Amino acid sequence: MLDQKLKWIFNTFSGSVFNTVISTFCIVLLFFLINNLLGFISNSEWAVVTENRRLLLIGRMPQEEEWRAWSILWISSFLIFSSLKSFVSPSKKELAFISLIVMILCLIFTTESSIFKVSITLLISAFSYFLTKYISNTPIIHKFNKFLIILWIFLVPLIFCLLLIADGPKPTLWGGFLLNIILASVAIGIGFPLGLLFALGRASSLPAIKIACTVYIETIRGAPLVAWLLLAWFVLPKFLPEFWGLNDISVVVRAMIILSAFTSAYTAEVIRGGLQSIPKGQIEAADSLNLNVITKTSIIILPQAIRVVIPALISTFIGVFKDTSLVFILALTDLLQVGRIIPEQDPEFFGKALEALCVVAFMFWIVSIALSNLSSRVEKSMGIGTR
Amino acid sequence: MNLFIDKLSKWSRSQRNRNLIYQIIFLVFIGFFVNYLIAKASLLELTLNHFNSRAGFGISHTFLIDYSSNNDRWSAYFTGVINTIRVCLVAIVLATLIGTLMGVARLSKNILFSTIAFLYVEILRNTPLLIQIIFWQIIFLKLPRISEALTLGSTVVISNRGILLPSARAAESNSSNIFLYIILLAIILAFGISYYLNKKEDINGMKLKLFNIGLNGNLTGTLIFFIISVFTYYILQKPYIIDLPSLYQNSKGTFLQSGGFEFSPEFGAILFSLVIYTGTFITEIVRGSIQSLPKGQTEAALSLGLSNYQTMTNIILPQALRSIIPPLTNQFLNLTKNSSLAVVIAYPELFMVSRTIMNNSGRALPVFFLILFTYLSLSLFISVFMNLINRRVTRIGT
Numbered sequence: 001m002l003d004q005k006l007k008w009i010f011n012t013f014s015g016s017v018f019n020t021v022i023s024t025f026c027i028v029l030l031f032f033l034i035n036n037l038l039g040f041i042s043n044s045e046w047a048v049v050t051e052n053r054r055l056l057l058i059g060r061m062p063q064e065e066e067w068r069a070w071s072i073l074w075i076s077s078f079l080i081f082s083s084l085k086s087f088v089s090p091s092k093k094e095l096a097f098i099s100l101i102v103m104i105l106c107l108i109f110t111t112e113s114s115i116f117k118v119s120i121t122l123l124i125s126a127f128s129y130f131l132t133k134y135i136s137n138t139p140i141i142h143k144f145n146k147f148l149i150i151l152w153i154f155l156v157p158l159i160f161c162l163l164l165i166a167d168g169p170k171p172t173l174w175g176g177f178l179l180n181i182i183l184a185s186v187a188i189g190i191g192f193p194l195g196l197l198f199a200l201g202r203a204s205s206l207p208a209i210k211i212a213c214t215v216y217i218e219t220i221r222g223a224p225l226v227a228w229l230l231l232a233w234f235v236l237p238k239f240l241p242e243f244w245g246l247n248d249i250s251v252v253v254r255a256m257i258i259l260s261a262f263t264s265a266y267t268a269e270v271i272r273g274g275l276q277s278i279p280k281g282q283i284e285a286a287d288s289l290n291l292n293v294i295t296k297t298s299i300i301i302l303p304q305a306i307r308v309v310i311p312a313l314i315s316t317f318i319g320v321f322k323d324t325s326l327v328f329i330l331a332l333t334d335l336l337q338v339g340r341i342i343p344e345q346d347p348e349f350f351g352k353a354l355e356a357l358c359v360v361a362f363m364f365w366i367v368s369i370a371l372s373n374l375s376s377r378v379e380k381s382m383g384i385g386t387r
Numbered sequence: 388m389n390l391f392i393d394k395l396s397k398w399s400r401s402q403r404n405r406n407l408i409y410q411i412i413f414l415v416f417i418g419f420f421v422n423y424l425i426a427k428a429s430l431l432e433l434t435l436n437h438f439n440s441r442a443g444f445g446i447s448h449t450f451l452i453d454y455s456s457n458n459d460r461w462s463a464y465f466t467g468v469i470n471t472i473r474v475c476l477v478a479i480v481l482a483t484l485i486g487t488l489m490g491v492a493r494l495s496k497n498i499l500f501s502t503i504a505f506l507y508v509e510i511l512r513n514t515p516l517l518i519q520i521i522f523w524q525i526i527f528l529k530l531p532r533i534s535e536a537l538t539l540g541s542t543v544v545i546s547n548r549g550i551l552l553p554s555a556r557a558a559e560s561n562s563s564n565i566f567l568y569i570i571l572l573a574i575i576l577a578f579g580i581s582y583y584l585n586k587k588e589d590i591n592g593m594k595l596k597l598f599n600i601g602l603n604g605n606l607t608g609t610l611i612f613f614i615i616s617v618f619t620y621y622i623l624q625k626p627y628i629i630d631l632p633s634l635y636q637n638s639k640g641t642f643l644q645s646g647g648f649e650f651s652p653e654f655g656a657i658l659f660s661l662v663i664y665t666g667t668f669i670t671e672i673v674r675g676s677i678q679s680l681p682k683g684q685t686e687a688a689l690s691l692g693l694s695n696y697q698t699m700t701n702i703i704l705p706q707a708l709r710s711i712i713p714p715l716t717n718q719f720l721n722l723t724k725n726s727s728l729a730v731v732i733a734y735p736e737l738f739m740v741s742r743t744i745m746n747n748s749g750r751a752l753p754v755f756f757l758i759l760f761t762y763l764s765l766s767l768f769i770s771v772f773m774n775l776i777n778r779r780v781t782r783i784g785t
Contacts, residue, residue, distance in 0.1 A: 022497060208413055208414050222766065223763075224725065227762075230755070238431065239424065322516070325517045325518065326517060340521065357525065364518065365513050369509065
C-alpha cells in the first residue's frame with residue numbers, strides 16, 4: 001500500500017527530467033508566494049480598514065440613514081441563503097467554504113456598535129437556510145420557490161424604494177460597496193432585457209431593424225467603457241431633453257445609463273450566439289404550426305437560446321460587476337476609490353495602500369467567485385455539451 | 388374610398404408588404420431620434436480644427452515620435468496612439484504565451500503544476516483589472532529609492548523610478564540604417580531558405596545534401612542569419628554599440644540615471660496587469676479547446692511512442708489551435724480596449740492623452756469620436772490579422 005503511494009508520488013512529481021524541473025520550480029514558487037503572503041498578513045496593520053469600515057461599505061451616507069443599508073443587507077441575505085438551499089443545495093465542502101468567507105467578512109467589518117445588527121444578519125441567514133431545508137420536502141416548497149423568484153425579480157426596485165423612501169440621502173452620497181452593488185444590479189436589470197431585444201433585432205430578417213441594431217451594438221463595443229463614461233461626464237446632459245430637469249441628472253444616474261447601454265450591447269452579443277445555435281428545424285416546426293412571430297420567439301426560440309448561453313451570460317454579468325469599479329472617471333466614490341483615497345489623504349494611514357487594496361480586492365473577489373461557481377454549477381446541471 | 392380600403396387591406400395581407408410597413412414605421416422613429424441627436428449636436432462644436440494648435444502639456448513616455456509640449460495636439464495624439472500600440476503588442480504576445488502555458492498546466496498530471504494554474508485563474512480572473520493595475524504600481528513603487536538602487540553588475544539598475552536594461556544605441560556613423568536593412572534582408576533570406584529546405588524534405592522524404600551533410604531547414608536558416616549579421620556588423624565597423632545604464636551623482640548630490648532602455652513603473656504596471664489578467668481568460672480558452680479534442684488523439688500519439696512534450700506540441704496544440712483562435716481574437720480586442728485603464732496610473736496612452744485634450748479644449752464630442760474611430764481601427768486591424776491566421780490554420784490538414 002505504502003509502496004504504491006510512493007510510486008504514485010514518484011510518477012506524478014518526477015517521472016521524467018522535465019517533470020522534476022517543473023515540480024521543483026512549482027515548489028519554490030509556492031514557497032515564495034506563501035512566505036510573502038503570510039509575512040504580509042502578519043506584518044501589516046489593518047487599522048486602515050477597521051477604522052474606515054463605514055466608508056468602505058456605504059460611503060458618505062449619514063449615520064441616521066444607515067438603517068436603509070442594513071435592511072437591504074437583511075433582505076438580500078434572506079434571499080441569498082434561501083435560494084442557496086432551494087436552488088443550489090451546496091455540498092458540505094461548499095458550505096464550509098461559504099461559512100469561512102462569512103466569518104472572514106464578519107471579522108473585518110464588525111464593530112462594537114454594530115455587533116447587534118451583525119448578529120441579526122447572521123441569524124437571518126441561518127434561519128432562512130434552515131427554514132428552506134425544513135420545508136424542502138413539503139409541498140409548500142414550490143410556492144416558496146415561486147415567491148423567491150418573484151422577490152429576485154423585484155429586488156432592484158425594492159432596493160431603490162428602501163434607498164429613496166422618507167427623504168432618502170441624495171444619490172451623490174451613495175458610495176462604497178453599496179454603490180457597486182446598486183450600479184451592477186441596475187446595469188444588469190435594465191441591460192439584460194434591452195440586450196434581449198437588440199439580439200432579436202440583430203437576428204431579425206427585416207434589414208432596417210437588423211442594420212440599426214448591428215450599428216448600435218458595434219458602436220458601443222467599439223470604444224472602451226471608460227471612454228463612454230467620460231462622454232457621460234462631458235456631453236450626456238447636453239443631449240437630454242430639457243423638461244423635468246432631465247438635463248441636470250446626477251452623476252450616479254448618468255453612470256447607470258452608460259453601464260446599462262454597455263451591458264445591453266455585450267449581452268446582445270452573447271444571446272446572439274445562443275440564437276445561432278438553435279437548429280433550423282425548430283423554427284421550421286414552429287412555422288408549420290402557424291405560430292405567430294411573438295409566440296414563436298417567446299416560447300420556442302428564446303427559452304432554448306438563453307438556456308445554452310446562461311454560463312456565458314453569468315460571466316458577462318461578472319464582467320459588468322467588475323467594471324463598476326471604473327466609475328472613478330465620474331468622480332464617484334465606489335469601493336475601490338474609497339480604498340485608494342483613504343491612504344492618500346488621511347495622514348494617519350499613509351503608506352497603507354496595499355492593505356486597503358487587498359481588502360477591496362477580496363470584496364470584489366467574493367462576489368465574482370460566487371457568481372462563477374454558480375455558472376459552472378448551472379453548466380453541469382444542464383449538461384451542456386454532454387447531451 | 389371603400390375601394391381604396393379594400394385594396395389596402397388586400398395589399399397588407401401579404402407578409403412581404405406588412406414587413407415593409409413595419410420597417411417604414413421603425414425607420415420613421417429612428418429618423419426622429421437621429422434628427423433630435425443631430426439638432427442637439429449642432430449646438431456643439433464638431434470640428435477637429437483645434438488639433439492644429441499648441442498642445443501645451445508634456446508626455447512622460449515618448450517612443451519613435453520626438454514630442455514636446457510645444458508641438459500641436461495631433462502629435463500628442465499620435466504619441467498616445469504609439470504608446471497604446473506598444474503596450475498592447477507586447478502584452479498580446481506575452482499574454483498568449485502565459486495563457487498557453489497555464490492552459491496546458493491546468494490539464495497536467497503533475498498536481499502541483501495544475502494547482503498553481505488553478506489558483507492563478509480563480510484568483511486573478513475574479514478581481515477587477517483596475518485593482519491589479521494599482522496593485523502592480525504599488526509594488527513597483529515599493530522598490531528601493533534611487534539612492535539605494537539595486538544594481539546587477541553595471542548592466543541592470545532597479546529602483547522605484549523604473550528598471551534600466553542594457554540596450555543598443557546607434558553609433559556616430561551613417562551605416563546604422565544600412566545595417567538595419569541588411570538585417571531585414573537576412574531575416575527574409577533565412578526564412579526563404581528554411582522554407583525551401585523543409586519543403587524539399589517533405590517532398591523527397593530526405594534532407595537535401597551539401598557535401599554529404601544533410602541540411603536541416605530551420606538550423607540552416609538560423610546559421611545563415613547569424614553569419615550574415617555578424618559579418619556585416621564587423622564590415623560596417625560596429626554600427627551599433629551596447630548602451631549600458633549608469634547611475635551617478637551630480638554636484639548637488641542628487642542621483643541621476645542615464646542610458647539604457649528604461650522600463651518605467653507605469654509601463655511595467657500596465658503591462659504586467661494586462662498580461663496576467665488577459666492570460667487567465669486565454670488559459671480557460673486553451674483548456675476548453677484541448678478538452679474538446681477526442682481523447683483518442685492523445686492515446687494514439689502516446690502509443691506511437693511520442694513523448695508527452697511531443698504529443699502536446701505536434702498533435703494536440705495544432706489541432707486545438709483551430710478552436711482557440713476565434714475566442715482568442717476576442718480577448719485581444721478586450722486587451723486593447725482595457726489598455727485605456729492605464730489612465731489611472733498616468734501612463735500616457737491614447738485615452739489619457741485624449742482626455743487631457745478634452746479637458747484643455749472643452750470640445751469633448753469630436754475628441755470622443757476620434758477615440759472611437761481609433762479603437763475601432765485598432766480592433767479592425769487585429770481582427771483582419773487574426774482572420775488571416777485563422778484561415779491558414781483551418782486550411783492545414785483539410
